[in-house]
Amino acid sequence: MRAIGGLWRWRHNPLRRRTDLAEAWLALAAIVLILAVVPLVGAAVGASAQSALQQAVRDQRAARHEVAATVVRKLSLSPLDPDPETASRRAAHSRVMANWTAPDGTSQHGAVTAALKSPAPGDHFTIWTDPHGRILARPLDSATATTHAVLAGFGAAVMAVGLVEGGRRLIVWRMVLRRYDRWDRAWDKAGPDWGRTGAGS
Missing domain, CATH: 1.20.58 (Methane Monooxygenase Hydroxylase; Chain G, domain 1)
Known part of the structure; x- marks a missing residue:
């Protein structure tokens, strides 16, 4: 405006x-x-x-694919866990050794993070895997x-x-610089006669 x-x-x-x-x-x-x-x-x-x-x-x-996994045993958490979210996740997640069956029918075994507070052998939880049973992150919703x-x-x-x-702002800045340059030239022109009586008449 x-x-x-x-x-x-x-x-x-x-x-x-x-x-x-x-x-x-x-x-x-x-x-x-x-x-x-x-x-x-x-x-x-x-x-x-x-x-x-x-x-x-x-x-x-x-x-x-979301598949069911079974806890074999709980794993101890490393004090040097590099995950920056572990402080808030430890209460609700545990690192466990588990078994699961891949979508292609092969049996898999490995260390995974389970959404269990106190996992015990035989507890079930879900994980996400590729068709061959490799662990993947939950898909984007x-x-x-x-x-x-x-x-x-x-x-x-x-x-x-x-x-x-x-x-x-860049264009205005350039315009202002050009304006100052013109003023400087005008003052240089008028400078020698400035203040003299009858100068330029």
């Missing part, structure tokens, strides 16, 4: 310089870009991310994918606003 007000104010002002009008038009163009183009950029990036992430959800659901897509669209919109405003 200030840009529109600035354009209106400078229309017939006798003190108006060309650069003043150019700055006002530049501000107006930046506002129009931010209001009209930035939302489209955010929506396009968000839609593209949503499509890619939902495809990843479908691919992971097709490639990963649709709601999480949508959240990531929304964040991607919002981030792209914020970046676009930053680019538009950064471009506007």
Whole structure:
């Protein structure tokens, strides 16, 4: 709104310089870009991310299988566990040696993390594996994918606003430098005669 007000104010002002009008038009163009183009950029990036992430959800659901595993014995946790989330996960998860049958029918045995507070031999829990029984992370769910897509669209919109405003400020900065340069040349021209009576007459 200030840009529109600035354009209106400078229309017939006798003190108006060309650069003043150019700055006002530049501000107006930046506002129009931010209001009209930035939302489209955010929506396009968000839609593209949503499509890619939902495809990843479908691919992971097709490639990963939830299978039942049986606890053989509990394993002691290392005090140097590199997982940064272990402090909050230890209460609800345990490291165990377990047996499970892969989707292809092969028997598997290994150390896994079980969603059990106090696992005992014979306890059952579920894990995610590939078709050959190798342990995989839980597949991405649709709601999480949508959240990531929304964040991607919002981030792209914020970046676009930053680019538009950064471009506007860069152009104004160059205009101000040029204006100062013209002032310096004008003062250099008038400087030798400044203050003399009848100078330039």
